[in-house]
Amino acid sequence: MNSAASTRKRTTRIFKSRGLTIQSSALDALLNVLSREDQTHNSDSALTAIINEIKLRNAKVVNVSLLEEVVAELSRNGRDVTEEALQLLNAYQMPRLEYDAMRRTFSLVNSTKSLIGEASDKVEMFAQRYSLIHQRILRQDIFQPKVVGGRDRGGGTHVLTPVESLLGRSGRKFLLGMIVQVEEGKYYLEDPTAQVLLDFSQASLLTDGFVTENSIVLIEGEAVDGVLHVHHIGSPLVENRSSAIQAIGLQNTVTNLVFHHNATKLLHEDIFNSISSLSELEKERQQEMKYGEDGMFVILSDVHLDNPSVLDKLEIMFEGYSDFTPLPVFVFMGDFISKPLSSNGANDIISYFEDLSSLICKFPKIVDEGRFVFVPGPNDPGMTGVLPRGPIPNYFTGSLRSKVKHAFFASNPCRMRFFTKELVFFRDDLVSKMRRHALLQPRQDEESDASMRKQLSRHAVKTVLDQSHLSPLPLSASPIYWQHDHALRLYPYPDALIIGDRVDQYYENYEECDAINPGPFSAGFNFVVYRPVGEVRENETKSDVEFSQI
Numbered sequence: 081m082n083s084a085a086s087t088r089k090r091t092t093r094i095f096k097s098r099g100l101t102i103q104s105s106a107l108d109a110l111l112n113v114l115s116r117e118d119q120t121h122n123s124d125s126a127l128t129a130i131i132n133e134i135k136l137r138n139a140k141v142v143n144v145s146l147l148e149e150v151v152a153e154l155s156r157n158g159r160d161v162t163e164e165a166l167q168l169l170n171a172y173q174m175p176r177l178e179y180d181a182m183r184r185t186f187s188l189v190n191s192t193k194s195l196i197g198e199a200s201d202k203v204e205m206f207a208q209r210y211s212l213i214h215q216r217i218l219r220q221d222i223f224q225p226k227v228v229g230g231r232d233r234g235g236g237t238h239v240l241t242p243v244e245s246l247l248g249r250s251g252r253k254f255l256l257g258m259i260v261q262v263e264e265g266k267y268y269l270e271d272p273t274a275q276v277l278l279d280f281s282q283a284s285l286l287t288d289g290f291v292t293e294n295s296i297v298l299i300e301g302e303a304v305d306g307v308l309h310v311h312h313i314g315s316p317l318v319e320n321r322s323s324a325i326q327a328i329g330l331q332n333t334v335t336n337l338v339f340h341h342n343a344t345k346l347l348h349e350d351i352f353n354s355i356s357s358l359s360e361l362e363k364e365r366q367q368e369m370k371y372g373e374d375g376m377f378v379i380l381s382d383v384h385l386d387n388p389s390v391l392d393k394l395e396i397m398f399e400g401y402s403d404f405t406p407l408p409v410f411v412f413m414g415d416f417i418s419k420p421l422s423s424n425g426a427n428d429i430i431s432y433f434e435d436l437s438s439l440i441c442k443f444p445k446i447v448d449e450g451r452f453v454f455v456p457g458p459n460d461p462g463m464t465g466v467l468p469r470g471p472i473p474n475y476f477t478g479s480l481r482s483k484v485k486h487a488f489f490a491s492n493p494c495r496m497r498f499f500t501k502e503l504v505f506f507r508d509d510l511v512s513k514m515r516r517h518a519l520l521q522p523r524q525d526e527e528s529d530a531s532m533r534k535q536l537s538r539h540a541v542k543t544v545l546d547q548s549h550l551s552p553l554p555l556s557a558s559p560i561y562w563q564h565d566h567a568l569r570l571y572p573y574p575d576a577l578i579i580g581d582r583v584d585q586y587y588e589n590y591e592e593c594d595a596i597n598p599g600p601f602s603a604g605f606n607f608v609v610y611r612p613v614g615e616v617r618e619n620e621t622k623s624d625v626e627f628s629q630i
């Protein structure tokens with residue numbers, strides 16, 4: 081009894097020496113926690129850790145509620161932290177990043193939008209695409225004014241000319257605009273001021289990538305008799321993720337004082353609504369450095385569940401990962417059937433997902449702890465044909481949902497957060513669509529079939545990143561819900577863009593964005609293992625990509 085009373089007094093004195101007052105009920109709870117420590121040294125270490133954590137929260141009085149929060153925080157292990165760092169965001173939950181060209185400011189808008197849009201929504205969709213690229217172009221050195229405050233900045237070698245200003249002007253001009261088809265077979269360059277007919281007969285393509293209808297392009301050309309004769313054409317200049325995020329903050333500044341306020345607020349009202357302050361961001365980064373290397377994503381595309389060989393290979397894969405701690409996140413992208421759904425095929429789809437759930441149940445640890453994300457493909461059941469498309473309906477996946485604790489059915493596209501990293505997952509046959517609708521032949525440096533296929537994949541990746549959009553194609557080829565076009569935009573760039581395409585596997589790091597295609601699993605049983613934090617070195621992280629095959 082005397083020992084217990086002595087411990088209470090000693091603990092109270094330690095709190096007072098650190099400028100804290102602990103309530104009696106909280107002290108009882110604390111002593112109960114400390115009594116579970118086997119040795120005095122462990123008990124003292126635990127007490128010091130608890131007090132240090134309380135001090136970080138700027139508290140003066142310690143009550144039971146605060147103590148419970150602190151103990152819970154300190155009791156988390158690496159697996160707990162890693163699981164909490166993972167967050168899924170479906171397309172219809174995503175806020176809109178809007179740019180006001182008049183005020184030159186950004187805003188992040190949370191609003192519920194209908195799938196049925198009006199004509200004004202279509203106009204606004206294209207206007208926002210143009211504005212987001214236009215503001216980034218104007219920050220490039222070659223488009224900056226030469227003289228600012230009487231000083232030569234050394235840039236400003238090019239000036240963008242609005243389309244409406246071409247009238248009555250001779251000589252070559254630089255323009256930024258969207259390629260539109262106003263009448264059959266005739267393409268125009270359009271910006272917010274006007275349209276002008278294009279003549280591609282002498283055009284030279286200066287950059288990699290595909291040029292299609294609805295592409296935003298930089299053009300050097302000369303207007304003659306109402307026709308813009310294109311001499312050179314290329315993709316818009318790009319900026320990496322960190323530069324874009326910095327610019328989004330800088331656009332909302334007037335003075336240094338305003339900069340620090342607005343930039344802090346905007347940078348941390350992220351699309352996941354998960355990081356509320358600078359201190360939260362710094363804490364997340366520290367956790368990422370400490371635990372991020374445990375995170376791993378196993379990514380498969382075209383997982384045809386109606387193919388018995390696919391299930392056999394999945395069983396081998398699950399067996400190989402069943403002893404991992406922590407388990408990887410399994411991302412399965414469609415199509416989940418090898419043929420489009422027929423009128424009487426609903427029961428077949430249900431049975432295929434039941435087969436998958438039965439397979440997963442053979443591995444108890446994966447059933448209990450494994451996390452699965454299913455991204456639908458173009459031919460999977462549900463509202464197909466228009467992007468973004470919703471998750472596969474519960475009707476088809478009820479068995480799997482009931483048996484596998486952490487099975488999540490996502491939209492296409494969808495986004496995931498892992499600590500501070502942003503990953504975008506998208507399933508579409510981009511290469512074939514872009515080749516089919518290209519207005520100009522893309523540049524080709526290689527002659528072998530394998531090299532040409534690889535280069536076409538590179539062209540497709542570069543196109544979506546240069547355009548900052550997952551589907552910069554004619555709406556007739558890739559319909560989009562006008563009010564949800566923002567879910568397809570890639571500004572700022574994500575840390576990783578994973579595109580499930582029916583072409584060979586590829587990986588490319590483009591402006592600090594990891595662009596990855598796992599390849600069709602049903603064709604060669606290929607998949608990708610991606611670690612967003614593959615290596616930590618000198619307070620920086622580096623990702624890791626591994627191509628695998630069963």
